[in-house]
Amino acid sequence: MRVLAAIILSCCVVACATSGPSSVEEAAQTWVGDPIDKLRGRWGNPQQVVELGDHQVYRYELAWRGTSRPTIAPSTSYGVTSGVAGGVSYTGQTSTLGTQYVPGQPIQRTCAVNFEVRQGVIVGFTTVGQDCRG
Secondary structure: OHHHHHHHHHHHHHHHHHHOOOOHHHHHHOOOOOEHHHHHHHHOOOOEEEEEOOEEEEEEEEEEEEEOOOEEEEEEEEEEEEEEEOOEEEEEEEEEEEEEEEOOOEEEEEEEEEEEEEOOEEEEEEEEOHHHOO
């Protein structure tokens, strides 16, 4: 069931990137005011439901693959040089400062969304994880 939820969210995240919300938080916000059954119909069953008196919390743990941002990193190269100058041999060290392009790397992204539900309607949510924002 987690795999199904992850697949559904992946589709949502891809769709959101081009035509809708740009983050999991923005996507979650669109469900506030809707019946929980509507969300469950789209995202599947949650990983956890917690009963808290007059309301419940539905927890969805989402995971998808992403790519880190490319960066430009400082680089330093070191070397040894030797030779003869004016009849005297020498050995020395060299260093070169520069920059290096580091392409984005594949990474696993995660986010947990806790939907607060009262009388079958989503009234709010919280997110946990650094990948919840766009």
